[in-house]
Structures are given as structure tokens and as C-alpha cells.
């Protein structure tokens with residue numbers, strides 16, 4: 001007997017989703033392949049979800065990770081990823097707010 005995979009449309013979990021759980025995000029399909037623990041800079045340990053998807057650019061499978069709640073995920077493989085360049089308007093807004101609050105990262109004066 002095969003169990004139908006659970007399909008969700010956003011990353012908003014209370015508990016780690018079981019492997020095989022499918023996420024549909026803006027037409028891109030992600031599947032849960034596992035989990036991990038992450039130690040934050042403040043020392044707290046938080047669960048991490050491991051996702052697998054296919055690059056929006058070349059179709060190569062790639063993996064990425066998020067916490068139990070997240071607004072966005074990588075849409076491209078390592079090769080086609082464009083760091084600092086958000087794929088969505090919401091992402092661009094978030095980056096702008098972060099820069100407004102914390103300033104751009106500057107090199108320390110030596």
C-alpha cells in the first residue's frame with residue numbers, strides 16, 4: 001500500500017515534516033529528503049529541513065535547507081545561484097529592509 005505524499009504550499013511546520021513531503025512553491029516542486037540540526041550563533045539548536053529540487057535554470061537536482069518556517073528557498077543549483085539577487089519581489093524587499101537596518105557589510109579597516 002502506498003501512502004500519498006503530503007503536499008504543502010508553504011514552509012510553516014511545527015514539527016519536522018517526514019521525508020517525501022512535497023512542497024509546491026511558485027510552481028517549483030521541492031521534496032523533503034531529510035533533516036538536520038543547526039546550532040545558531042546564539043547557541044540555540046534548531047531543526048533544519050533538507051529539501052531536494054531541480055534547478056529552475058538547468059534542471060539539475062540540488063539540495064537546500066531551511067528551518068521549520070521560511071519564506072523562500074533556493075530555486076537554482078550551485079552553479080546558477082545568484083547570491084544577493086532575489087528571485088522574487090518579496091525577497092528583494094526583505095534584502096532592502098535588512099540593509100536599511102544593519103547597513104551593508106563593510107570590510108574592517110585594517
Ligand SMILES: [Zn+2]
Pocket residue numbers: 055056057058059060076077078079080
Ligand atoms: Zn542549474
